[in-house]
Amino acid sequence: MKVLWLELPIFLALAGAVRAQDEATPLRTVAEATDYRATSGYADVVEFCRRLDETSPAVRALSGGTTGEGRDLPLLVLSDPTVGTAAEARKAGKLVVFAFGAIHAGEVCGKEALLALARDIATGPERALLDNLVLLFLPVYNADGNERVRRENRPGQVGPEDGMGIRENATGLDLNRDFTKLEAPETRSLVRLLREWDPAIVVDTHTTNGSRHRYALTYDSPRHPACPDRVLAFARDELLPEVSRRLAGEAGIDTFFYGDFSEDSKRWETYPPLPRYSTHYVGLRNRLAILSEAYAYAPFRERVESTYEFLRQILRFAAANRERIAGLLDEADEAARALDPVPVRCEKESFEAPFTVRGFEAEAPRDFSCLYDGRARVTESVKRPLAYVFPARLAAVAENLQRHGIEVEELREDALLDVEVYRVEEVDRAAEPFQGHRLVALEITRREEALRVEAGALFVGAGQPLGTLAAYLLEPRSQDGLAAWDFLDGAIEPGGDYPILRLVKPQPTLRRAARRLAEERPRPRRVTFDDLHAEGPRLDLSGDPVSGIEWLDTEHFLQTKEGELWKVGARTGRSEPFSDRKTEALLAAVKEVFKLDDEKARELVASGRPTHDPSRGRLLERDGDLWYGDLGGKIVRLTSTPVDLEHVPSFDPLDRRVAFVRGGELHVALIEKVEERRLTRDGGGGVSNGETDWVYMEEVYGRGNTKGYWWSPDGTRIAFLQFDDRPVPAFTVVGEVAERQTVETTPYPRAGDPNPLVRLGIAHAEGGEVSWADLSRYAADSTLIVEVGWLPGGESVYFYAQDRAQTWLDYGVVGAAGGEVRTFFRETTGKWVENPGPPRFMSDGSFLLPSERTGWNHLYRRSATGELLGAVTSGEWEVREVHLVDEAAGWVYFSGTKDSPIATNLYRARLDGSETQRLTFAPGSHSVTVAPDGNLFVDSYSDRNTPARVDLRSAEGALVRRLDTNPVHELADFDLGRLEFVQIPAADGFVIEGSLLYPPDFDPSRKYPVWFTTYGGPHAPTVRDAWHGGRLGDQMLAAMGIVVFSADPRSASGKGAVSTWTAYRRLGVQELADVEQAIRWLVAGHPWVDPERIGIGGHSYGGFLASYAMTHSPLFACGIAGAPVTDWRLYDSIYTERYMDTPQANPEGYDATSVVKAAANLHGRLLLIHGATDDNVHVQNTLQLASELQRHGKDFELMIYPASRHGIGGKHYQRLVVDFLTRTLAPEGATSDGR
CATH class of the missing domain: 3.40.50.1820 (Alpha/Beta hydrolase fold, catalytic domain)
Structure with missing residues (x-):
């Protein structure tokens, strides 16, 4: 082999340069120090990285993960200024390039080249690369294999003569066949690094021992047809040819695309374009990838030097083209979101024109004309669905996807979804195992079906940046997908359905990120002060349970999903846009009329008050006035008094008029006529018509609610209260923070002071004289009016009057024309009387009204004239809220404490008082919304150990559909103290309810x-069997070693x-x-x-x-x-x-x-x-x-x-x-x- 290699260029100039650097610095690689007889062991690499970190401010030595035998993978980060985290690298705005060596630990030239290059960049003139780049070098990736050094490893490879490691890792896995299945700890570590640092270019350095040829180094780039076309073309047609040209021109190094000669030397053949290999895998991540293969039959020194120079030229190219590459990859990420077809099967294909490949014939150099199969031809593709959905039992599938960085979500609700289902017709398993697996090929057919998918199923959107990779991994026919690697064994069989569904029609669903991988979950810790009070997002262990559900009819409700309002089929979850509230035309009109940008226009429309019929329009408040915008896009100005503001505006029940208070006077604006009418004329100067004063707002009608008028059912009249605060002493609050004092003076009656004088008036919406209720039987200066409303039919007004000490309450009625008041009954208790709230009327005029007459709040039925007909509920427990009276079926639905004083449940009782049934049975407290006919109800419930969940249940309490499981996976991240409920016997036998929160x-x-x-205030219990936000403030104190004790004194016990x-x-x-x-x-x-x-x-x-x-x-x-x-x-x-x-x-x-x-x-x-x-x-x-x-x-x-x-x-x-x-x-x- 040496004879053959002598025909290749000898890189004396390059070798001399490297040796000169060696002489100038004491930091040398093992290869350099031994004249390339040996390669670095794991400890040598670690020590080299440590010393380089110590000597250069441009270097940080970090851990790139862990091997199967527990070795930390040394990672060098080169940057100027220094960065130590992926977040810092992103903030620097530079291109990140990642190169790693020794994936096959016998192929050691990359390891040595990366160490030498890191040193030379950090300490030499190449440091200018760091102006545009952040570099990640992982020299010894297969660190366990690197320690299994034998001279007999890699037979035929020239050096290092002292031996080298093995191809596989410690468990026998080829790490360059592991990038889809991610079995090895090393692969998981490397892919996690890709997820966190998101390098634009990844270089995998190898040594090839295939065919004999005359190239110092061969290379490759992604070829799988699922890779983004522009990324694939940029690497193959621009980056690699330019680097190859520079190598030949500047260093005399000949390079070519990686491959081997066919037996007849007519073809230059490469490896399959499958993402099990690092280069194609990185391509499916929408990033540039380069395979480097030094020539095994060249001397070790020259292999290291050619790899070194190849890496350097790649970095120079990257630095020079930083912005172009970054833009290209941003476009690739965006393109990957498109729901284009995904190639799942392909085969190698040759370029049409032959290439000249430099090789040998016998031992003589010869150039061959070869067809190069460096392209891939799609043999099968699938239309990408909107998403993939699969059951939670396929945990291994979900975890694999998460390790890739693919977003996996958990479905929080049961939902009927339109999906495509694969039927498995045949399962063909390989006879022999490969990498510990018998590869699987499936034959399938497809059908469309509407399926109910249960909450807890896993959801993978195909329109995410890694959507192409996700689709490839999940499709049953993918050559290198998870099904091929037998991830679904036990879940597939001939004649059965493939368990991964394809969502093909849009359907809004409640979802959240799936539970984090076990290896990435932090060690449980205690709640800290900064968790609760740091700037930015604060700790929330309650999740985001669905709320605000509004019933439209007996089978549908309104619900916000994915930021939009939907009409939802209660039993199925089928959703359709609630078209009546579409506001596109109104938005356009708002932007035009008010000259607002899109964001401000949306804010204005969103803050508008909808009409009772939501399809009609919105009441808008802008520039100090009221405006009406219909959903067709017409906007009219209802008021023109920008200095005098309108308060408490509201539509009449038929959406024809808007009432409001201005300057203490009640007004009505007609929408169609765009006409304003003043209904009262004696307001101002301490007198207000239709708007409560401070004390009535705070103590009677509800904090923040100052509306003191009530529309009749037909919208023709308005009952209102007039508040005369002139006798009430004022209190002044002075603000001292601004440069000049601010002074607020408010009528504020203290105990014993004169109260506001209150009158009940009735005004016609068309105007005219106000009719006043004759309240002369009551002392004006000591009477409260605590409830007002209209009787069914709208011909009379009911009201509750009380003495100032509230020892009695009169139920009074006055006709729409005012005048004489009829008192139907007076409620007394011997102490005080609470406002029972509005009555629930029935068809015969009779009504239900709560009362504490027995010392417990219960429901009573009264005739249309107030005669007590009987108790509907009774016992030593409380009715807390009435939800629905189903007169036809003879039931009233209410929340109460019949089964626990510290928890509320839903019950229903017969209107004749003969029977009471409990309808919610899960532990804890329940908050419900009942459908108009009582056949369904939405149940939101939590307990001391569990955040809120939401179910749809039948009138009998049976589960119909999960509406929100509200999984709060973050709970596992915290070491929380235990909460215990206790009951404390008082001396007189009363049981005080309490709780103890212990330190962890x-x-x-x-x-x-x-x-x-x-808290202790009357009727204000704090000890409840509910999640209560996780009691995070108390948990912080418990973490400090303090036991938190709560107990409700009897007056606050509920x-x-x-x-x-x-x-x-x-x-x-x-x-x-x-x-x-x-x-x-x-x-x-x-x-x-x-x-x-x-x-x-x-x-x-x-x-x-x-x-x-x-x-x-x-x-x-x-x-x-x-x-x-x-x-x-x-x-x-x-x-x-x-x-x-x-x-x-x-x-x-x-x-x-x-x-x-x-x-x-x-x-x-x-x-x-x-x-x-x-x-x-x-x-x-x-x-x-x-x-x-x-x-x-x-x-x-x-x-x-x-x-x-x-x-x-x-x-x-x-x-x-x-x-x-x-x-x-x-x-x-x-x-x-x-x-």
Whole structure:
């Protein structure tokens, strides 16, 4: 062989250059140091990389993965400036080139060349390459095979004479046959590197020992016809010919396409274009790939030098063409998303014109004219589907795809999908194994079918950047796909269906990313402060359960999927665009009329209020006025008062008019006539018609809801409330953050202050005189109107009137013409009466209405005139919400607590009260939406251990369809503390519901501090068998070594009004007694409790209870009171007087519950927190307490947030709380960073 090689060019100039570099630096490869008698062992490579990292700032030595025997694969990253991660490389904006050696460990020239080239680039003039490139060199890929050195390996190869490694890895796998099946740890590591760094060019260096020829090196590029055409052509027709030309011209190195002579020397034959080989595989990833094959019969030195120069020329070409290559690959990624046909079978094909190939005849040089089979001809292709869907049991398939970097999603719902199904007609398995597998060939037929696919199935979109690769791997007829490599053995048999379905018609579905690969999941860790409060995305372990479902009819509902609104068949999941809400024409009109870009126009339309019939139009608010846009594209301006804003606008039930309030007056705008009418004329100056004041918004009609008018069913009249705040004292909130003070003055009746005067009026939508209800039987200055609505038919208005202390509630009715009021009944309890909400009317005029008359909230049926007909539900439990009255079937559907005081379920009861049935049975709390006929309901449910899931169930509770499994795979990434529900017996037999959250490493032999949390307000339980966001804040505290204890005092327990009434006229007293009972129970029965380190905290009412406990109980070492009411005389009248009566009628109760008056009794360390612009619980509460604490010489801590209102958030606030607990409670050395 040496005689033959002497006929090739001898690269003395190149060798001299390399040797000169060797002499100039002490860092030499083993090959250089031994005059190419030996090659580097694994330890030599590792040491070389380490030293190069130490000596050059342009080099980082990293791990490129792990071998089967546990060796780290040394990876050199060359860049200027230095990058150490793929993210940093992307940020640098340079082209990434990856080259690796020793995939066959006996082929060692690439290994040595890469080490030498890395050194020379890092320390020599070639460093300029790093201006445009980031280089990744993995010199010894088959590191395990590299250690199995024998001189007998690779017979016929010239050197290194001290021996070389073997072809296979430690388990006998050929790593260059593994790129589709990804069995070897080495292959998985390399492909993971491709996924993370996304190199534009990949070079795989080999040594060929095939035919004798006269080329120092041969090469190849991707040839599989599924590779992007432009990428394939660029590598074959431009990159490689240019590199070959430069090699010949600058270094005298002859190169050609890789191959072997046929027996008759008439053909130049290459290997099959299959993606099991690295070069074709990288091509299917839409990237440039180059195979380098040094000539085995050349001396070792010259093989290394030719590989070195080949690599250098590739890098020079890449640097010079950086932008062009990057653009080409971006286009390839985008083209791969197209649903073009995918070649799944091909064969080699020769170019039409012969090539001249330099070889030998006998021992004499000779040029041969050969046909070169360097092309591929498609023999079979398939139309790419929209997606592939397969059952979760095919886990090996999903994991393989994920290892390739193909996006695999999990179907979250059961859905009826239009799919193509392959029937397996024949299964042909190879007689002999190859690479440990008996390759499989399938004969199939295809059919279309509508199939119900269950939630949990795996979904692979074919329109993703690696969609071509995904299709190739999943198709049953692919030569080198997963079926061919027997991944589906056990799932396929003749006459059966191929288990991977092809989705052929668009169908929106709920999906999320599949569970991460086991080898890529992080070690479970604890929740940290930064998880919850760092800038950017924060930890969320609740997922995104479907919500907002709106029933259209008995079998269809509206649901948002993939960002669009769809009409969904409830039982099937079949979806169609909800065409009635298409807004293309309206969008175009909005852009034209308001001169907006597309994004702003979409925001405006999306924020618009839809008509009751969604096919008609939107109410838009723009430039201080109201506009109406119909979906046909016509826009009209309804108001023209940009300075005076319109408030609480709404359509009438027939979508003909829009009502709104401006300047305290109720108005109507006619849409067709574009005409505005003023319906009231006595507003302004403290009087408002149709818009609530602050206290009614906060305490009666719902926070944020200031709408105080109600359309009649036919849209011809409007019932409204008039609020006269002129008698109400005003409170001023001053903002001090801006350069100049901001002053907000709001009518705010405190306990005992005059309330707003309220009247009930009825206006005709066409205008005219307002009709007023005659409320003369009620004292104007002490009457509340807490509910208003229209009776069926629209001829009368019902309303609820209460005294200011809310000890009774009258159900009154007034005709549409106003005047005389009829009181149908009065509700009393002996304590206070809660607003029962609107009645549920039936066809005969009778209605259902909740009542707490027995101390438990239950449903009662009343006649059309209010006569009590009987109880529909009863017992020591609560009806929480009525969903539907199915009068024809005789059922009422409602949520309640019949089976658990800490969980809600759906029930139905006979209207005659004879029977109650439970319809939800899964553990935890259920929130439901019932279909109009009651035959179906949507059930969203969670429990303490499981985030919300959503099902569709029948009227009997049977599962119809999974709507959302809401898998939260991230839960596996965290080491969470255990949550335990407890029941605490009080001295009088009442059972207090509580929960304990333990630290993840809880040890009952240790002592732990306890942080007690509660809200404690009437009818406001916090202990619920629900996911509750995973209680992440509490989990952070548990990770610090603090046991988090929660318990609801009886007034907040949700166990009926009979329990809540214990707080009557003395808020805080019984609550604290219950809290103390809970603390004493915990200390007495749990030796791990450190009784000297128990704290309490809460916000708003919880802040009151915390501050009350700190001044009335010695059990707490510390407390945090956020935005507390410190004296109930300082809070608003409607809320406070409901529970406390007025200060004039109950002075002793107000004194007994005052924290301010008990300031001298402060125990432990107290932190007060308040927002300076709190317009609900004014900061005056905290400042009065602070003043009294100072007067009594009590130390405490205080933090005021100048820009915050009642809700306080942000990183500073959260850090303040954690730091306080760390100082006062946490074990020594505890931190909130997860350590």
